[in-house]
Amino acid sequence: MALLEIENLHAEVGGKEILRGIDLKINPGEVHAIMGPNGSGKSTLAGVLAGREAYTITQGSITFGGKDLTELEPEERAGEGLFLAFQYPVELPGVNNQYFLRSALNAIRKYREEESLDGVEFLKLMREKLNVLHIDRELMNRPVNAGFSGGEKKRNEIFQMAVLEPKLAILDETDSGLDIDALRVVADGVNALRSPDRGFVVITHYQRLLEYIVPDFVHVLAHGRIVQSGGKELALELEAKGYGWLETGATTPTAVTA
Amino acid sequence: MSTQTVQPQEGYLEAFAEFERDAAAGPSWLTPLRKAAISRFREVGFPTRHDEEWRFTNPAPLANTHFQPAKPNGAVVTAAEIAPFALPEMGTTTLVFVDGRYVSALSSLGTLPEGVVVSSLAEAFAAHHPAIEPHLARVAKFDTTFPALNTAFLSDGAFVYVPKSAVVLDPIHLLFVSTASDAPTVSHPRTLIVAEENSLATVVESYAGLGEGGNLTNAVTEIVVAQNANLDHYKLNRESREAYHVATMQVQLAHQSVFSSHAINLGGLLTRNDANATLGAEYAECTLNGLSLVDGKRLVDNHTAIDHALPNCNSHELYKYIMDGQSRGVFNGKIYVREDAQKTDAKQTNQTLLLSADAQINTKPQLEIFADDVKCTHGATIGQLDPEQQFYLQSRGIPKDEARDLLIYAFAGDVINRIKVAALRDALDAILLDALPQR
Numbered sequence: 001m002a003l004l005e006i007e008n009l010h011a012e013v014g015g016k017e018i019l020r021g022i023d024l025k026i027n028p029g030e031v032h033a034i035m036g037p038n039g040s041g042k043s044t045l046a047g048v049l050a051g052r053e054a055y056t057i058t059q060g061s062i063t064f065g066g067k068d069l070t071e072l073e074p075e076e077r078a079g080e081g082l083f084l085a086f087q088y089p090v091e092l093p094g095v096n097n098q099y100f101l102r103s104a105l106n107a108i109r110k111y112r113e114e115e116s117l118d119g120v121e122f123l124k125l126m127r128e129k130l131n132v133l134h135i136d137r138e139l140m141n142r143p144v145n146a147g148f149s150g151g152e153k154k155r156n157e158i159f160q161m162a163v164l165e166p167k168l169a170i171l172d173e174t175d176s177g178l179d180i181d182a183l184r185v186v187a188d189g190v191n192a193l194r195s196p197d198r199g200f201v202v203i204t205h206y207q208r209l210l211e212y213i214v215p216d217f218v219h220v221l222a223h224g225r226i227v228q229s230g231g232k233e234l235a236l237e238l239e240a241k242g243y244g245w246l247e248t249g250a251t252t253p254t255a256v257t258a
Numbered sequence: 259m260s261t262q263t264v265q266p267q268e269g270y271l272e273a274f275a276e277f278e279r280d281a282a283a284g285p286s287w288l289t290p291l292r293k294a295a296i297s298r299f300r301e302v303g304f305p306t307r308h309d310e311e312w313r314f315t316n317p318a319p320l321a322n323t324h325f326q327p328a329k330p331n332g333a334v335v336t337a338a339e340i341a342p343f344a345l346p347e348m349g350t351t352t353l354v355f356v357d358g359r360y361v362s363a364l365s366s367l368g369t370l371p372e373g374v375v376v377s378s379l380a381e382a383f384a385a386h387h388p389a390i391e392p393h394l395a396r397v398a399k400f401d402t403t404f405p406a407l408n409t410a411f412l413s414d415g416a417f418v419y420v421p422k423s424a425v426v427l428d429p430i431h432l433l434f435v436s437t438a439s440d441a442p443t444v445s446h447p448r449t450l451i452v453a454e455e456n457s458l459a460t461v462v463e464s465y466a467g468l469g470e471g472g473n474l475t476n477a478v479t480e481i482v483v484a485q486n487a488n489l490d491h492y493k494l495n496r497e498s499r500e501a502y503h504v505a506t507m508q509v510q511l512a513h514q515s516v517f518s519s520h521a522i523n524l525g526g527l528l529t530r531n532d533a534n535a536t537l538g539a540e541y542a543e544c545t546l547n548g549l550s551l552v553d554g555k556r557l558v559d560n561h562t563a564i565d566h567a568l569p570n571c572n573s574h575e576l577y578k579y580i581m582d583g584q585s586r587g588v589f590n591g592k593i594y595v596r597e598d599a600q601k602t603d604a605k606q607t608n609q610t611l612l613l614s615a616d617a618q619i620n621t622k623p624q625l626e627i628f629a630d631d632v633k634c635t636h637g638a639t640i641g642q643l644d645p646e647q648q649f650y651l652q653s654r655g656i657p658k659d660e661a662r663d664l665l666i667y668a669f670a671g672d673v674i675n676r677i678k679v680a681a682l683r684d685a686l687d688a689i690l691l692d693a694l695p696q697r
Contacts, residue, residue, distance in 0.1 A: 050653050078655035090650035094668030104654035
């Protein structure tokens, strides 16, 4: 069974249609990259999947692990194993990072009717994951994302992903603005979690991240539709040719003109 | 003055005559102070909304209600009844006052360093403690209505004396309990805290209501912090939801002394706190923080006044309000920087989280600066819960309601985390979680 199946998805925000018929099927173990120019609907797709209230689905369906995703609250989606790494991680002043993550993990475990982790068990798990990702433990004692640098915020997203171990992780432009070290942390985090029963959607504007996270499939999103799909070589092609060809109405990147 | 306010005022004057005849105890030097206070009250009467200091808090219920003087030992209170207001794991020194009067049977005195006095004022009067006369009713002026009334009816209260270089590690808890009765009553709790040179102590004042009573508690606290002394003060308002609570705290800070006070307001239908500090010598440091949880039709009004009289003093203020229902909040923060007070560093912050569309806060910073080489900042923010923050928490699996609580708690945590005494912080944490606005 597919992990995620999106059929003919149309969504609008404030009465404006952004997604105009998306079809996408992700099987366990696969990494899908979604590329496209600004305004093509990449972040809207991520938001719709995570359950942002601002978006209204007008047509189509989203099935996640056999369930109708659109019927679920954002927290239920997390419980079912969906994770969104935010393009702009939110600052939570006054909420301790460690406390936050333990609350999240235990909320998800509760949803799955699993025993919650006590403080000692959680600390052990946290240390394990911190070591894998080479993240400074000091980060855990600070308020969530408050005063973090851009890179720290993105690392923190990846760290949360590592602790929550989702079935499907969506990375919404996690690479944007990152230096090479932070980019490696993000990529290492994803690669460490790659497994036959887990899927990834990597949303990015640039091909660079895909040098580190090698995708199985690359999709090009433009004007709210997937206009082309292919293997990892499609990303290289896009990098070389840019997105200009999309404006000409062409359906392949080969028709680019200066 | 309207005719409405005359009657209750006469009631107080009659009550004073009776009090003076039958109940007024204490040293002879107190008598002229009481008389001066009652004449001051006769003169000023009750405030109205036309008074600038009461612009946003209508004092009419205070002026128009016939509060009867609480009868001494009129109510018998059991240890079990006050147990919920105890602060667990906070040492063993607790003085309990019921309707303004000391009850030794409910109080407990732990082991205190030599020379430290924690007692009722009546006991301290009897012992002729030398630190009382120079300070009592002299630190806090009684030129306004409520301090005047408190002083006029002064006969008992709490006395904390920390001698030179004494260190009291365990917090001292002063618990003022007000009991419900058929007719609304008034009590006038009085507290005098004297921290002598180089001493260190922590004092918690709690005001608690037993049962649902519309009583008035009119408290005055005088605090003297001598040279190099460090006093950590907390005021916890857990009055009943129908109660009226008016309190004045006046603090005097000496050279290089450090004073900090946290006012946590959880109860009371109408709460008015006046927290005033005079930084009367150089290098003194004063912190006034507050956290108010207001819901229903309740009102919390914090007035602060920090007087920077001499150079090189710091003051910090952080007042947070969490407001739900049709509640009202008032914050008025005065900072005076006198001509001599160069190198003053004063910071004032008021932050409000509005949880309902009908809650309302009036905030007014009032800075009067007469020196030119100073740093004074003030800021007020009023906001609602951020839906983006809520969504972020939800996206991590935390249910919507829990996400909301977590964010409210985080807002409050900013004040709670500044509390230095771990046991008190934990106790307040638990009280706060309990008191969070219910969905």
